[in-house]
Amino acid sequence: MSFELSEKAKKEIERELGRYPVKDSALLPVFWIVHNERGCVDDEAVEYIAGLFDFSAAKVLGVLSFYWMLRRKSAGKYVISLCKNISCYLREYENILTHLQDLLKVQVGETTKDGVFTLQLAECLGSCGTAPMMMVNNRYYEDLTRERVTELVEGWRKEAMTNGK
């Protein structure tokens, strides 16, 4: 598979590369552009980005691996990140977790066989007043109950079936 980015992404990258007093600052923004387009920053992307900055691939990987949101391998169409930190713990996120595991038939860190859902745990996401909560791709779902989670998951399942994955 050859590494190709859309014209739009290439333009965005160009803008970022010329935007900062020191070019290195563009590294995180470039990660995001690639991540948004490909759903991850895989080895090919790392090579490509290293070329842009004249960095070694090892250096790029070193920075990339520091940040939990940046994935190195693609995941499910819906990546569910359930908060496991203190306020969500006090408001019993574990009930939501077991429910999600039952619904999706996966354990934490796994992707469903059809590639639709990935389930993971996250540290505090700043929604502690509306706990328990989860982030799905880049949207927040707060004040979760089992019923609401069932509804959401069913909705996403349907969407994945009609649109393909």
Place this chain on the structure above:
Amino acid sequence: MREHKKILTANLDDPESHTLKSYEAHGGYKAFQKALKEMTPEEIIEEMKKSGLRGRGGAGFPTGLKWSFMDKKSPKPKYLVNNSDESEPGTFKDRLLMERNTHQMLEGMIIAAYALDVHLAFVYIRGEYTSCIENTERAVEEAKEKGYLGKNILGTGFDLEIIVYKGAGAYICGDETGMLSSLEGKRGYPKVKPPFPAIQGLFGCPTVVNNTETLATVPWILQNGSDTYAKIGPEKSPGTRLFCVSGHVKKPGVYELEMGSPLMELINDHCGGMQNGSRLKGIIPGGPSVPILTAEECDKAILDFDSMKEIGSHLGSGGVIVFGEEACMVRSLLVLTEFFADESCGQCTPCREGTGWAVKLLHPFVEGKGELPDLDLLMDVADRMKFRTVCTLADAAASPIESFIIKYRKEFEDHIANGGCASHSQTQN
């Protein structure tokens, strides 16, 4: 209920409060015009000093003083970084400001930049806060269109560009030097201080890092005068503050209260008291980096920097986490310690190894297999983590370990005696 002055949340009833139009309709964007047209940078810094404003990011450092440390004679460019990384568990106030009062934060940045001779400023927002990032980007565009940002702002000759920078998920990037490393395209490693950022910060240039709430307070101070501000609340911790309440209360949320208010006023009057008639067991008053207060201590606790210090805790990030009787303190401590272990950047041995060991030692207690001497060992591990690392994450991690074990020791002992948690199972409804 006692009335509190509102400095940061006065107009949030307006559903359009995040727009420039609404902000201006409520008197916004006047303070920065006054600053740029009628005041010198020195006068602004003097006003900030006189106001007594102390940073809202966690440490409570006086803002005017911090600004006065900026190396003005340096020939290098100078930078301002708005710390919107907000990752301290239990803290969600900067999010409210970015979602609902975006322009007040930007106006504060413009004033700070002018006072500090900064022409390029960053808002570093945690990557998870998508709506904050979108809002702030939109607000920057609106301000540019109005001529409040860009070249020769309102004909005053002052230039300022603001860049919204998206983080990618790392608590340690909230530490100011970790943030600078991240902005420099590196792993978010905190740096050894001194040199302090005001002398050698971003790209080796003089830099001020301020919290979102700190910056959002600045326009009000200039508009209403430093003496008006200084008169709100206690002399050494003036102003209002956003408190984020979570856990076992009826109405969790963000509340703006005057400093010097009793902690239990916040809990009982504003948050409606405990949920489901639960009895209060303890409160972490400022994010898990600060020691927990027992219910008895909460009765006496006053919400300002110095009073909190006197009773052995800290106001910290404003994240008020409330534990009812149904909370298992052993599990809670494990949750918090796992967090610090996950987020330790690993540069310093006491932090990297200490947090890891503490997690290992705590697991058996949760499972009811812990042994008494291990409690003392945990205290020892915590003690050895403190005051010897590059940043204060290690000290932060020690504070729940020490305070939970000292104040709730009986619960740890009961876990051993009962082979697990007695309270936990009956609480899940």
